[in-house]
């Protein structure tokens with residue numbers, strides 16, 4: 001998962017650890033990109049049997065899923081994602097304006113992904 005600086009601050013606060021300590025343990029950083037490190041034993045350090053252990057503070061990319069621009073822009077990509085994501089197609093309908101607003105949040109948070 002990609003991280004914004006705000007994501008890092010929010011997650012550090014949530015876990016009650018200093019930002020540098022959080023970064024050392026959980027963040028892979030290159031010149032322009034910050035990502036959650038992927039542990040060997042799991043898909044995400046924060047994924048537990050009951051779900052996301054940092055739900056209230058989870059990264060923007062997680063919060064906006066599945067309303068990412070690349071999924072809203074492609075019916076094929078949306079259906080492909082729905083083939084493995086148990087949440088897609090369930091629950092109450094979400095209007096397109098709300099979905100597009102989430103896509104804009106994602107676009108603004110990670111412009112390098114949407115050049």
Ligand code: SF4
Nearest residue numbers: 044046047052058062
């Ligand atoms: S929602 Fe939580 S468990 Fe899932 S990828 Fe994001 S941080 Fe990790």
